[in-house]
Amino acid sequence: MPKKPPSSVFVPEPLIDSEQAAAIIGIHPKTLQKMARAGQIKAVHVGKLWRFRASNIEEWINGRLAS
Template sequence: MNEIPSDNWISIEEAAEYLGVKPVTIRNWIRKKNDIPAQKIGKLWKFKRSELDEWIKSGKSAIE
C-alpha cells in the first residue's frame, strides 16, 4: 500500500534525524539565519518535512 506521508509539524530532533544531522546543527542554522524553513510555535521551533524538502531542492541548504 502507498501511504501518503503526513506533513505534520516536527521538532528540531525529528528534523535533524530527517536531514541526517545533529540537533545542534539545526539550532546553528536557525541562529545564523540560514533560511531554513522553521516556525517558532510558543517556545519551540517546528518544521514541515515538505518545506525542508523544498529548501534542500532549492539549493539554499548548501554550505557556502
Template sequence: MNTTPQPRRPLVDTSAAAEILGVSPRTVRRLAAERRIPAVHVGRAVRFEVDDLAAFVDANKIPATTAF
C-alpha cells in the same frame, strides 16, 4: 470563494528535523537562526514543516557529473 479548510502540513521538532536532514539538532537550530530553513515558533517550541525540509534539500543538491 472556497471555505473548505485546507489540511495542515505535519510539523516535526528539532530532533526529527535533524534526522530527516541527516545532521545534528544543533545544526538544525543554526540553520533556522540563520533563516536558511523556515521555522514555526509555537510558544518557546520550534517546529519545522516536512515540506520545507524537503525543499531545503532540493535547493542544496549538487548535480552529479559524469567522469567520462
C-alpha cells in the same frame, strides 16, 4: 440567504520537531535550530521550540542538490 458550504477544507501540514527534521537531513538538532534562527531554513518558533514542515525540509534538500 443561506451560506454555501466550503468547497474545500484547509488541512494544515503537520509540524515535526527539531530532532525529527534533523534526522531527515542528517545533522544535529542544535545545528538545525541555528540554521532556523539565521533564516537559512524555514521554521516556526513556538514558544521555546522550533517546528518544521517536512515539505520545507525537502525543499531545502532539493535546493542543496541543485547547487
